[in-house]
Amino acid sequence: MTQQDAGTDAAPSTPWHDDLLGPGFEARTLDLPDGAEATLVRLAPSVAPGGEPARVAVLAVHGFVDYFFHPHVAHTLADAGYASYAVDLRGHGRSWDAHVAADRDPNQVPDISVYAQDLDVAAATIRAAGHERLVVLGHSTGGLVAPLWAAGRPGRADALVLNSPWFRLNEPRLTRWAATALVEAVAPVAPRAVVSHLGPDYAAALHADHGGEWQFDPAWKWHTPFAVHAAWLRSVLRSQRRLARGLDLEVPVLVLASDRSSRDEHLATDSVLDVADIRALAPRLGDDVSFVTIRGGVHDLALSPAAARAEYLRAVTDWLGASV
Template sequence: MSTPIGQHWTLVHQGDDLLGPEFHARTFAFAGAANQDPNTLVHTTLIHHKGNPSSDKGILYVHGYTDYFFQTGLAEHFVALGYRFYALDLQGYGRSIRPSTPPNWCDSLDQYGQDIDIALATMKADGINSLVLLGHSTGGLILSNYLAQPYALPERDSHYRNDFPTVRGLILNSPFLALPFPPAMLNRISWPIRMLVSALPFSFLRAKKISLYAKTLHTKFGGEWDYRLDWKPAEGFDLSFHWLREIIRTQRHLAHQRLAIPTLLCRSKVSTIGKATVAETQQGDGVLDVDSMQDAADKTFSKLTTKVITEGFHDLYLSHKSARQAYLSAITTWLNTLD
């Protein structure tokens, strides 16, 4: 039986999550983009660890592109610190993929504000009064964009916004704040790329080849992590020019903002894009350029702390143990400064 919890969304399913009995999942149906037919509903999924049920402080995690939440150890780390841990599988990702729309599709990154609204309202109803946001890669861009324009979408109702928990800080795990090119090159090629994807919004780059980054991660290729390859395929999903145009638009918008929220940027020491082997790729971020990432973060966040993780992968939590522990230690230290 469906349960309405807000003006714009409905709880349609809940129960133990596929990650095991320590995790609970709730699926919500809602009208996604502002210009979408309200009779055509999409879904978002909020997962939470059942630990610390009486705590009033929480973490909300948002994954990256071609991704979903499966990092149980990340949740357990925050639970051990006394937080209640929540994670979203955004509309079109992971548990929220539906046959009616292409995986990972969006009309605009702004529409993910609805997913975040649902998560925040639900967390408040669960007794969370304050929280820290944590975003990986595109999730970091989405959360930053949300904080930069929290009232931008007309379908958000101010009544429910006022009932959200207080956001005390933002953690960025290798955020997609800039295209994956060194700063000097980015200055030269960003305009041509923007013109190309704007002129051909219905074009795609077809996903055919398994990426070296995927080979650094999944047990199938010798990595440490066993996750669902239908939700996080080794080849990636087809890359939409429309999606890339919206990424660039959002990045440009953020470059002209100045956000005062306390922010922790965690990134690898070096980029390893284009390396020839898995071993070389594992020495750093094989997806984004860390210098352009840092430059973009410096422009946008006025209360920025940066932690550089030696040999950190693009998803720092999925790095080898020493880098993963350095990443978690950096988060723990920074969280203590918020108290």
């Protein structure tokens, strides 16, 4: 993944305003190059709880067809003494409208390295608030984007926490090879060609309307099949190959994953990724990598059933306390 050049320490385009998550949460738009926008969210009471900025800030980065709707994570971090921020990357969630209005595909870009610009501006905005150290907490695709950004931008993050990071396509080797050949052939001539679909079952199983625990907007986290375009998937596969060659990160990294994978058990296993791939590739991030297995965790460990969710949040805050 080639990190996009940016000059991206631009000022946010809007002041902080009330966020859809309710009392205590605020959001602001971040101006990006070429008229793009991302959205930064914060739990305002966590930023300067004693009148001074919290020393450590944590920035959450969501996955594919996803956005930040995790107030329990923000409050857990705040209770542990950390400033809690999250970013909705361009084209996702709160940042959807501007992206689509510019005739861009929701939740997708031709090259995911452009998300480095989103993280640059988010990180600069957080640093400007006076926090001394920044931890980036990436989930799934965010867990692929974050370490590649950190490798390409040394010094911008002080630590990484990766929640079920998407290190490898969850398919047999021959299928991965075929997918790579397909998108390498198709993307240059038809970048928006549909080459696959993200299945809806996992997201639907999480939602309260289908018996799950969580309320989120199905217009932003779909319950129906979502079309995957050739250029986007090509950039993901290229990024995964880059990570597999080794990143030599100089910051501490915590990687967390479920204890099992299954295509069908959406509420007790990782039904999206193969946890064996995550475990095998985690050491290639750098020399200071810790790995924690969460028994009974789902793909987004923060949305696991109560016991696994508590174990996940405890593992994250304990590691932060010891490592940052």
